[in-house]
Amino acid sequence: MxxxxxxxxxxxxxxxxxxxxxxxxxxxxxxxxxxxxxxxxxxxxxxxxxxxxxxxxxxxxxxxxxxxxxxxxxxxxxxxxxxxxxxxxxxxxxxxxxxxxxxxxxxxxxxxxxxxxxxxxxxxxxxxxxxxxxxxxxxxxxxxxxxxxxxxxxxxxxxxxxxxxxxxxxxxxxxxxxxxxxxxxxxxxxxxxxxxxxxxxxxxEGQYRVRDFMILRHELPVIAESDANDLRQLLVCVHESRQGFALVADADGKLAGIVTDRDIRAALIKHLDDLEAICSSDLINPRPVTVDGDSTIGQMLELIRDCPFPIRFLPVVDSDNTLIGAIAFNNLIKGEL
Structure with missing residues (x-):
């Protein structure tokens, strides 16, 4: 920036x-x-x-x-x-x-x-x-x-x-x-x-909380858990969002998983000899890393630093795991150019 x-x-x-x-x-x-x-x-x-x-x-x-x-x-x-x-x-x-x-x-x-x-x-x-x-x-x-x-x-x-x-x-x-x-x-x-x-x-570190600047839920690609078994619908949701991921939420609005471009690539490699065998469970990560909406910026960054793998998207949840938003870190890279 x-x-x-x-x-x-x-x-x-x-x-x-x-x-x-x-x-x-x-x-x-x-x-x-x-x-x-x-x-x-x-x-x-x-x-x-x-x-x-x-x-x-x-x-x-x-x-x-x-x-x-x-x-x-x-x-x-x-x-x-x-x-x-x-x-x-x-x-x-x-x-x-x-x-x-x-x-x-x-x-x-x-x-x-x-x-x-x-x-x-x-x-x-x-x-x-x-x-x-x-x-x-x-x-x-x-x-x-x-x-x-x-x-x-x-x-x-x-x-x-x-x-x-x-x-x-x-x-x-x-x-x-x-x-x-x-x-x-x-x-x-x-x-x-x-x-x-x-x-x-x-x-x-400072006064703002993650919920103050996160992408709000209604702006995110979210697919209902009941629809996530439809592989085509799941892939279309990720593709049309142009954000590189889609979130899965259950009937109560709680986070049930995330699908990223990386998950899709991993599923393709796993079933390269039989693409017909790919199912939704191969794509959905049911236990993604999340951050609480009331976390400070410092707490969020500490969570990311402690994670053993790179994080590009971070679902934001409240205290009972209800999906309320997400943070996408690609803009940090683009903003420095």
């Missing part, structure tokens, strides 16, 4: 010194909040003379067109427009603007608002705090909004801004978020290298 350092969250360090610090950290983007203020392009002009780090500008204005000449001149790599401040449709961008364009939404805006921006925008920025203000608290409901957006607009990159600390960063990476903006956590840290390392760390 890319990290965009919010420039104006650091108020006391001279710009040349601050840019040298950030360049030494090999930060991915410089995030600049533009609260209807053309003078921020003076800072961008200065940054261009001392750094090659890409610029990520967030324009918060009801008159975005007045910024178009400056965008043509300074060519920031990323430009985001705040949806709630626009008085109508975004005016057509001039030909000279070559930036990747995105739109920002506050927490209360439904994800369906992105529909109007699809032809223009290659990414969305979810604001979890007040746009343009530093030091806010992350809005936990953003986790669900990210999942809903991914389901409705697959392939569109997701950026997140507001209250991102090391723990939130780990969760966002696991969810496949492309970029997070770090304000006070990084920019006001006395040890910026240490703060950046924690933002990218795979070992995190």
């Amino acid at each position: 890319k990290i965009s350092a919010s420039l104006y969250s650091s108020k006391d360090t001279p710009l040349p010194q601050l840019m040298q610090e950030l360049d030494n950290l090999h930060i991915d983007y410089i995030h600049i909040d533009c609260n209807d203020d053309l003078s921020v392009f003076d800072d961008i002009e200065e940054i261009r003379t001392i750094s090659r780090t890409p610029i990520d500008i967030h324009i918060i204005s009801d008159d975005p067109a007045k910024f178009y000449p400056a965008l043509q001149k300074h060519r920031p790599e990323l430009v985001t427009f705040q949806h709630e401040n626009l008085r109508g449709p975004l005016p057509p961008l001039p030909v000279g603007v070559k930036s990747r364009i995105g739109v920002a939404f506050v927490s209360d805006t439904p994800i369906e608002a992105f529909e109007h921006y699809r032809p223009l925008c290659s990414f969305v920025l979810f604001m979890t705090t007040v746009p343009g203000q530093s030091g806010g608290q992350f809005d936990q409901d953003t986790f669900q909004k990210i999942r809903q957006f991914q389901e409705r607009y697959p392939g569109t990159r997701i950026h997140v801004d507001g209250g991102v600390n090391d723990e939130v960063s780990f969760i966002l990476r696991n969810m496949g978020v492309y970029c997070s903006v770090s304000g006070s956590y990084l920019m006001q840290a006395k040890d910026k290298p240490g703060a950046l390392l924690r933002l990218r760390s795979p070992y995190i």
